[in-house]
Amino acid sequence: MLFLLTLITLVSFVIADPTPALGSLKVRPTTVYRPRSQDAFHRARWRSLHLEESEPLEWVPHDILGPDVEDPHTLAQLARMSGNAYALPGNKNWYEIDHSWNTSFPFGYEDSENGFRGHVFMSSNNSTVILSIKGTTLQGPTSKQDKYNDNLLFSCCCARVDFSWVFRKVCDCYRNSWRCDNTCLSKALIEDSLFYSVGVKLVNDLFFLYPTANLWLVGHSLGGALAALLGTTFGLPAVAFESPGEHLAAQRLHLPIPPAHGPLGPFLPAVTHVYHNADPIPQGACTGIGSVCAQGGYALETRCHLGKSIIFDTVNKLGWKVDVRKHVIRDVITKVLEAEGVEWEEGRRVPLARADPDCVDCFKWEFGEFPGGKENSFGNASISTNINLH
Known part of the structure; x- marks a missing residue:
């Protein structure tokens, strides 16, 4: 509510211009699919989650202006905005962005322990909100x-x-012998305190404040995965940098998604993942008890993503070794997206975005309905490391 009131005050000083102008960011026509109403979407999700019943949804195509993810400058600017979610203007880790996007408002920073933080960036004429x-x-x-x-x-x-x-x-859904209870997992993911639920409320606030604007979502790592999940929920373009796989989380959240093949033709969420192959985290490769992630108390095991992925081959093109320290957003911006003279694919300054429909997560686990046998909850211990992820 504090965020909404703050934005209402700030919006009163910004007059929307009906002519779209996004400064130096390139856009391209993008088709997104949205349910006829958000009420129908949430009702279908509730029935799937609580009653294990499916409810048909009517999906409506919308043609909007989305980011041109084949343009390196546009990607670099979106990555800089993603990096700025970690800081406030004037901090040493704040990245300069194009002047036409210098209007931004922070959220989540009013509470020192609020983990869901970031910024809302606005185009100079208020036609696009990121x-x-x-x-x-x-x-x-x-x-x-x-x-x-x-x-x-x-x-x-x-x-x-x-x-x-x-x-x-972080939950009590493990049974034994590599078995995990699906219903338990889904319930654990819908707690109001989780970032996804907080993000849903924030996006609804932005729709209220900017009903005619194009809304894009971006983020790095966990923030990118949340951007992808929220983009899928609302039918919005999302660009995620170096994010772990969120496809399994989308299934556990029971997010209704238009069928891949149907009257509307082939469908993929308007989600683009951007990462390089020297970072093990988006590839689900920072795993096992001897990994740096596990030693730090993180189980980042998933690798399957929604939408399409742009993968930069930094291992062969730049000679990088696979190293979790390459996960930092600064390296992605300055050494990959803004690198000069690198032809990442033949004739391309940005690799082609590709889907991976055959991707499988957690293949050795058995997921199903395994009631009873719950373990006691012991909480979540914290182990510090010296790796900086932003």
């Missing part, structure tokens, strides 16, 4: 909530890696 969501901070006031959301969204089953993780698990 919601930038903060990712994980390893050491700081939001670290505990960040880790809780990471482990709940991106682990196969309650962040259970082995017996030594009994004090770090």
Whole structure:
């Protein structure tokens, strides 16, 4: 509510211009699919989640202006906005962005322990609004909530890696012998305190304040995955940088998605993931009890993404070794997206965005209805590391 009141005050000083002008950011026509009404969407999701019943939805195509993800400058600017979600203007880790996007409003910073933070960037004529969501901070006031959301969204089953993780698990859905209860997982993901639920309320506020504007979502790491989930929920363009796989979380959240094949033709959410192959996190490769992620208390096990992915081959093109320290947004901006003279694919300054329909997460786990046998909840222990993720 505080965020909404703050924006209402600020919006009163900004007069919308009906002519779309996005400064140096390039746009392209984008078709998104949205349910006939959000009420129908949430009703269908509720029935799926609580009654295990499906409800047909009428999906309506909308033609909007989305970001041109084949333009390197546009991607770099969106990455800079994603990096700025970690900071406030004037801080040393604030990235300069094009002058036409210098109007921004922070959210979540009024509460020192509020993990769901970021900025709302506005085009000079108020025609496009970009919601930038903060990712994980390893050491700081939001670290505990960040880790809780990471482990709940991106682990196969309650962040259970082995017996030594009994004090770090985030839910009570593990049964035994690599079995995990689906209903338990879904209920754990819909708590109002989780970042996804907070994000739904924030996007609704932005729709109220900017009913005619194009709304885009961006973020890095956890923030990018949340942008993808919210973009899928509302039928909005989203660009995620170096994010863990969120496809499994979307299933557990029971997000209704138009059928891949039907009267509307082939469908993919307007979600674009951008990452490089020297970062193990978006590839679901920072796993196992000996990994840096596990030693830090993170179970980032998923690798399947919604939408399409743009993958930069930094291993072969730049000679990078696979290293979790390459996850930082600064390297993505300055050494990948803004790199000069690199032809990432033949004749292309940005690799082609591709879908991976055959991707499978958590293949050794069995998911189903396994009532009873719940473990006791021991909370989520914290182990500090010296890796900076932003």
